[in-house]
Amino acid sequence: MAAVAGESSSVIKVAALSGSLRKGSYNRGLIRSAIELSKGRVEGLxxxxxDISPLPLLNTDLEVNGTYPPEVEAFRQKILAADSILFASPEYNYSVASPLKNALDWASRAPNVWAAKPAAIVSAGGGFGGGRSQYHLRQIGVFLDLHFINKPEFFLNAFQPPAKFNNDGDLIDEDAKNRLKDVLLSLKEFTLRFQGKN
Ligand SMILES: Cc1cc2nc3c(=O)[nH]c(=O)nc-3n(C[C@H](O)[C@H](O)[C@H](O)COP(=O)(O)O)c2cc1C
Known part of the structure; x- marks a missing residue:
């Protein structure tokens, strides 16, 4: 497990990515809420x-003698150093949002830094709460050797009253926070099991 200076070795490092880049993004709000939970109700994470917004659009011409542009290299190192991944994956046209697919593709280039990482997906959006993007992401993860928790699933319809987010995109719904907490606990348990520590 990747060690964290000054932290107990049992702390699991989670890299959290949002497929939406907009300021008031609900999916980014889910990540802020997950970070808040990890500082309170969920220990050990x-x-x-x-941030995936600095990544250039994938173009293999940018790879020179097996090296990557600095922003890509920095991103790849963050993934490599993480014990597990939390994806907040909005649904764009029934699939994974293009910024997230771009990030997935950059980090898949040799050596694939997603390999053998436990992961969880959460999403917020219309209709199915981003559900279709989650199943496409799971399919992509087969080739990337990502290992997703199966349960609990977390989809959140952001547009159905009562309001789930405030105007800044912060999650304000207590039931959703509890469900998010259960995802984090499951990811923690799965990561420890994956690492042979549970
Ligand atoms: C290009 C684009 C395509 C979208 N396609 C879908 C879709 O297929 N299904 C859906 O439920 N919502 C779709 N939406 C709506 C988004 O899921 C919704 O705006 C969501 O709030 C985006 O996440 P964010 O709040 O984190 O930015 C789409 C939005 C955009 C910008």
């Missing part, structure tokens, strides 16, 4: 938001 250190969740870091990893």
């Amino acid at each position: 250190q969740i870091e938001y990893v």
